[in-house]
Amino acid sequence: xxxxxxxxxxxxxxxxxxxxxxxxxxxxxxxxxxxxxxxxxxxxxxxxxxxxxxxxxxxxxxxxxxxxxxxxxxxxxxxxxxxxxxxxxxxxxxxxxxxxxxxxxxxxxxxxxxxxxxxxxxxxxxxxxxxxxxxxxxxxxxxxxxxxxxxxxxxxxxxxxxxxxxxxxxxxxxxxxxxxxxxxxxxxxxxxxxxxxxxxxxxxxxxxxxxxxxxxxxxxxxxxxxxxxxxxxxxxxxxxxxxxxxxxxxxxxxxxxxxxxxxxxxxxxxxxx
Numbered sequence: 071x072x073x074x075x076x077x078x079x080x081x082x083x084x085x086x087x088x089x090x091x092x093x094x095x096x097x098x099x100x101x102x103x104x105x106x107x108x109x110x111x112x113x114x115x116x117x118x119x120x121x122x123x124x125x126x127x128x129x130x131x132x133x134x135x136x137x138x139x140x141x142x143x144x145x146x147x148x149x150x151x152x153x154x155x156x157x158x159x160x161x162x163x164x165x166x167x168x169x170x171x172x173x174x175x176x177x178x179x180x181x182x183x184x185x186x187x188x189x190x191x192x193x194x195x196x197x198x199x200x201x202x203x204x205x206x207x208x209x210x211x212x213x214x215x216x217x218x219x220x221x222x223x224x225x226x227x228x229x230x231x232x233x234x235x236x237x238x239x240x241x242x243x244x245x246x247x248x249x250x251x252x253x254x255x256x257x258x259x260x261x262x263x264x265x266x267x268x269x270x271x272x273x274x275x276x277x278x279x280x281x282x283x284x285x286x287x288x289x290x291x292x293x294x295x296x297x298x299x300x301x302x303x304x305x306x307x308x309x310x311x312x313x314x315x316x317x318x319x320x321x322x323x324x325x326x327x328x329x330x331x332x333x334x335x336x337x338x339x340x341x342x343x
Contacts, residue, residue, distance in 0.1 A: 073341040076158045077114075080150035081285040081316035081331040088316040089285035090336065091151040092117040093158045099135075102144070108341065109139035115280050116140060116151035123173055132164055136172035136179070142279035147176040149191065149287010149329055156181035156189050157333035188319065190330040195322065196222045196291045204251070210243035211257070223273075223292050224251070228259040231270040235311050245276035254278065256289050258297075261309065267317075268306040269297045285316030291327050298322040 075094050082088025092112040096119055099105075109117035116138050123133035136155060138148035156170050160183060164170075169182040180192040198221035207226065208214040213233070215226035228234050234257045248255060254275035261267030271293055273286040283289075290308055298304055298320075306320040319330040 071343050073108075073343070074338070075112075075341050076154075076162065076338050077336045078154035078157055079334045079336055080154040080157070081287070081310075081318055082314075082334045083332055085334045085336050087314055087334070088331075089116075089150040089283065089314070090114050091148075091154040093151070093155050094119045094341065095158065095163060096121045104343070105137070106139055106142075106144070108343075110141045113141055115283050116145070116148045118148070118151035118155045120155055120172065123171075132159060132167045132170045134159075134170060134172050136174050138174075140275075140279045145278065147174070147193070147288040147291070149193065149290065150285055152179055152181065152191055153189055153287060153329075153331055154333055156191075157335075160189070161335070162338075184330065188330040188332055190328055191287065193288070193291050193327050193329055195295050195325050195327045197295045198223075198225055198292055204247055206243060206247050209240070210247050211237055211239050213237070215257070219296060220253075221292050223254045223256055223289060224248070225256040225258055225293060225296070228257065231259050231262050231267075231311065234259045234270055234272055237272065239274060241274075241276050241281050244274055248275070249277035252277070254280075254283075254286075254289065256286075256293055258293050260301075261307075266307060267309045268301055268303070269293070270309050270311045272310065272312055282312055284312045284314040285310045285318065287318065287329050287331075290318050290320055290329055294320045294322055294327050294329075 079088040120134040120136045198219035201220035219225045258271040321328040
């Protein structure tokens, strides 16, 4: 069997930035164990697979079913691989489309092409609530956060961007802490004054096979509502300050979060299995 594969850097303006995702368009679903094996072989944070939904595409938009896999598990939501999947459709497979609608475990997700060239995703907001710091968090991070919030993930708050950049977590300790809770950990702080960045973050998910994710769209569904409320603004510019780095433009709209960014092609090839 031969399958097309694309590798795309999401939330990036050029290759080697943002978060790489592998995208595998399908005509029908493969067995789950095969998709997981492909994701493990790719060894990227996410490999996305999509198939046309009944009804397919019309002149304006297309409908697809979309699934995401880390090297070890299938996940419920992934922002950067959704952005990359839409990029593959808009750029390579269906350039006439104006928007695409993905049916996923997290409901319908829409991606629209903006005049600016960014791709805008419509995702569910995932508000977080203040919580007690799990035992061992300070030891795992190497420092004590100012506060902790919990929702789908944990978020550790810090005073300034430099504090987040300086983190050198103990991955094994962090995995032991996060695995029983089935969460990833966001570390976040306000952006530096005058930088044009409202807040910064890093995202660690060792329990899901990802020590640190370069840019995590879904984590901004958690962090965005918090920072919008704290900063008193609905439109935000966030920077994930991983080694590769990436910028996410957000707009909070009630129970939804719009995430926008650009993508860069890295490779196109064929899987032989």
